[in-house]
Amino acid sequence: MIKIFKTSKNVIINIDEYFNTVELGILNFKEGVNNYLEGNLTEFENNLKIIEVLEGKADSIIRKIENDLYIYSLIPNYASEVLNLLEKVDDIIDKVKNNLSQFDVERPFIPEEIKIDFSRLLNISVKSAENVIPAARVFFTDQNLVKDRIQKVIFYERETDKLATNIKRKVFKEMPHLKLSEKIHLRYFTLHVEEVSDAAEVVAKMLSSLVIKTRM
Amino acid sequence: MFLFFLTSGLFLGWSLGANDAANIFGSAVGTKMVKFSSAVIIASVFVVLGAVLQGYGASQTLGDLGSINAIGGAFTVALCAGLTVFWMTKLQLPVSTSQGIIGAIIGWNFYSGNPTDLAVLSKIIGTWVAGPILGGIFAIVLYLLLKYFLDKRRIHLLKLDAYLKYGLLIVGAFGAYSLGANNVSNVVGVFIPSLPEINLNFGFFSLNSIQLLFLVGGTSIALGIITYSKRVMMTVGNNLMKLSAEAALVVVLSHSLVLFVFSSTTLSNLFQSVGLPGIMLVPVSSSQAIVGAIVGIGLLKGGRGIQFGVLGKISLGWIATPIIAGLTTFVSLFFMNNVFKMVVVQNENNVISHKINEVITHPQTNTSVNLYQPLLFLIIIVLIAVIVVMLVKSIRKSAQTKEDASSERLFKYESQEKILNTELQKVNSENAKLEKQIEFKRKEQMVIALSIIQKNQFLEKLKIKIDKIISKPEVKAEELITLKRLIIDNLSIDKEREKFNFYVNELNADFYLRLVNRFPDLSENEQRLAALIRLNLSSKEIASILNISTKSVEVNRHRLRKKIRLKREENLTEIISKL
Known part of the structure; x- marks a missing residue:
């Protein structure tokens, strides 16, 4: 009971650091894929290394937070929900790391005709993830603002879906010079980039239900 | 004898502590915001x-309603009130000791023929109605204030949690204080008229007989909290909403x-001093408040969360408790008086003459007990010291245990990660070593193959x-024929070839397995041929x-192609090589 303020302060710092780490991971993913599209492979590999370190760091922070929440019974009513939320945020950084490493392993061939579309898809998908982190941050301090941020996430997620469908249509219908294997490969990578915004949407939905639950 | 009769009051106190502590700390303990041990210590x-x-x-208002002048009557009244409360709690009906005791006092009034002061009774019933209404109003105002404050301040969820934990403890302490102040008269109030005059002097403060009685009553409530409130605390709290x-x-x-x-004389006097009517000091029901x-908070939220069935049960309890008691x-x-011949009512004249006799025989009515002063002093100091030491120790111990558990878990995770990493490295280096060996043997096999080929060519x-x-006529053919035979023999018997065959078999063990699995009808020679073809010879x-x-x-080769059904x-x- 006596140490509760000190522990709370530590957990608050850890949560902030955790969100910073995930945000950095998302930015690195965006930069990494852009580097890949431009053919800057050395820079791309550097991004991959950074994202791997960030993912490991996020995992260790979440473990610390989980530990403190359970051992010191902080926010006992919402501890499991908050941890679940952090885990879902962790899914975003896991996803961006996996996607970038898939770019590294499979080295997909992205034709010049769709490079601009692919880059737009990446930017919009990442925007959705970029907006969900401030929403999650603000959940802890001012829950009235969460709704506004969530709206943006949902909007960008829908835009991502539309753009991804357009790219897939273009690849399969307007690019006969590509082999079927190349088309399927491109479809998978479109899907991988799309998954980032899907993960952000999951967090957004969870946040909106949590706001209802924690409201006085 | 007085102490024996007091036991019924103490039973009532015990049941009050067991039930009403849940009203104060039920939600906090039930939601794990406050530990049960902290709640019990503070509440007690x-x-x-x-x-x-x-x-x-x-307690004065209870006296106004009906002053029970015989100890036997007080015992019966407290016992009946206690049993009613106990029985109704068993039936899971929300119950109030205040209503129990008032009902019991009116029962005594009826039995003794003592007139019930209807003005006092109506005021008491008025406070029963006013208590919950006032509780609702307080709740609405405080809730709105807190909401406004929290919206303005934007406190972090975790910081708010810490504030709420301390807040619940402080408010719980205030609640327990108010519960003791307001409800102790339910427990021992009926014994005041039969109380012997004792004054305990502790040197720097003294306790008169009423305060002593209340100390005992308060302790019985505390005992109820310590011994029986846990179960109630865990189940109550979220019942209504x-x-x-x-x-x-x-x-x-x-x-x-x-x-x-409803228990502060100071507040009542303050009201009177500014020209307002004084507050009726009545034991009100903690559960009803x-x-x-x-309900106030429920109504503020639109009334959707309130379980009206539970509310109906509570209303039933309001009416049923005083009537049953x-x-x-x-x-x-009637039974005590007629079966056990106990004096439950004293005639007013008897009471007055008894008091006059007492004054004549014992001119000094106030018995001052100074004998135990140093002893009590010592006991209290020792008790306080022990409690403080135990508290400090337990706080330190629990903090240490938590820290240890936390660091132990982290250490466990880290060491597990390290072990896994080392194992991974070990397996990787072993694999690399085996790869090297295979590569070396493959090279050796090729060298042997080449040497066999060169030697055979030679x-x-x-x-x-x-x-x-031999074909020349001048040459002796016999010796040369022997030499030729020797060469032919050497071509067929070759140790290096055997070694080569051994290597081929050993290195291609899994290849043979795959080959046989896919084409089971291949002969041994055909298998060997496939292995040599795999070497790209x-x-x-x-x-x-x-x-x-x-x-x-x-x-x-042609036969092999046919057997594995190859197209042209x-x-x-x-x-x-793809196998």
Whole structure:
């Protein structure tokens, strides 16, 4: 009971650091894929290394937070929900790391005709993830603002879906010079980039239900 | 004898502690915001303090309603009230000791023929109605204030949690104090008229007989809290409506304020001093104040969360408790009086003459006990010291245990990660070592194959040359024929070839397995041929290694193609190397 303020302060710092780490991971993913599209492979590999370190760091922070929440019974009513939320945020950084490493392993061939579309898809998908982190941050301090941020996430997620469908249509219908294997490969990578915004949407939905639950 | 009769009051106190502590700390403990041990310590200490320091106010009104002048009557009244409360709790009906005791007193009034002061009774009933309403109003105002404050301040969820934990403890302490102050008169109030005059002097403060009685009553409530409140605390709290920690804080604070208002003589005097009517100091029901506060919050939220079935049960309890307590008391007094011959009512004249006699025989009515002063002093100091030491120790111990557990878990995770990493590295280095060995053997195999081929080629040449020499007429053929035989023998028996075969078999063990699995009807020679084809050797080289003619190798290759059903355009070497 006596140490509760000190522990709370530590957990608050850890949560902030955790969100910073995930945000950095998302930015690195965006930069990494852009580097890949431009053919800057050395820079791309550097991004991959950074994202791997960030993912490991996020995992260790979440473990610390989980530990403190359970051992010191902080926010006992919402501890499991908050941890679940952090885990879902962790899914975003896991996803961006996996996607970038898939770019590294499979080295997909992205034709010049769709490079601009692919880059737009990446930017919009990442925007959705970029907006969900401030929403999650603000959940802890001012829950009235969460709704506004969530709206943006949902909007960008829908835009991502539309753009991804357009790219897939273009690849399969307007690019006969590509082999079927190349088309399927491109479809998978479109899907991988799309998954980032899907993960952000999951967090957004969870946040909106949590706001209802924690409201006085 | 007085102490024996007091036991019924103490039983009532015990059941009050067991039930009503849940009103104060139920939500906090149920939601794990406050530990049960902390809740029990705080509730017990403050309930006793409230009883001793501020318990007198509400007891006067009970006296006005009906002054029970015989100890036997007081015993019966407290016992019946206690049993009614106990029985109704068993039936899971929300019950109030205040209503129980008032019903019991009216029952005694009926039995003794003592007139019930209807003005006082109507005021008491008025406070029963006013208590929950006031609780609701307090709750609404406090809830709105807290919400406004929290919206303005934007406190971090975790910081808010810490504030709420301390808030619940402080408000709980205030609640326990108010509970002791307001409800102790329910427990022992009926014994005041029969109380012997004792004054305990502790040097720096003294306790008169009423305060002592309240101390005992408060202690019985504390005992109820310590021994029986856990189960009630765990189940109560969310019965009527699900409460958040913030709402729980507001509810407990409103409840405490209601209890405090109806027991504070200072507040009542303050009202009177500004020309307002004084507050009726009546023991009100703690459960009803809580219900009022919860309903207040429920109404503020639109009334959807309130379980009206539970509310109906509570209303039933309001009416049923005083009636049942009154009836039970009436019947019990009859039995006590007629069966056990106990004096439950004293004639007013008898009482007055008894008091006059007492004054004549014992001119000094106030017995001052100074004998135990040093002893009590010592005991209290020792007890306080022990409690403080135990508290400090337990706090330190729990903090240490938590820290240890936390660091132990982290250490465990880290060491597990390290072990896994080392294992991974070990497996990787072993794999690399094995790869190297395989590579070395493969090279060695190729070297052997080449040396066999070269040697056989050399022997073939030698054989041809000897043939040529034999064909010449001037040369003695016999010795040369022997030499040729020797060469032919050497071509077929070759130790290096055996070694090579051994290597081929060993290195291609899994290849043979895959080959046999896919094409089970291949002979051993065909399997060996496939292995040599896999090494990318030409038919001539294979012929040299197997010591057969190139043509035979070609024929064997053809047979192999047929057996594995290859099409004309398919390459045998490619298919075999892909296996």
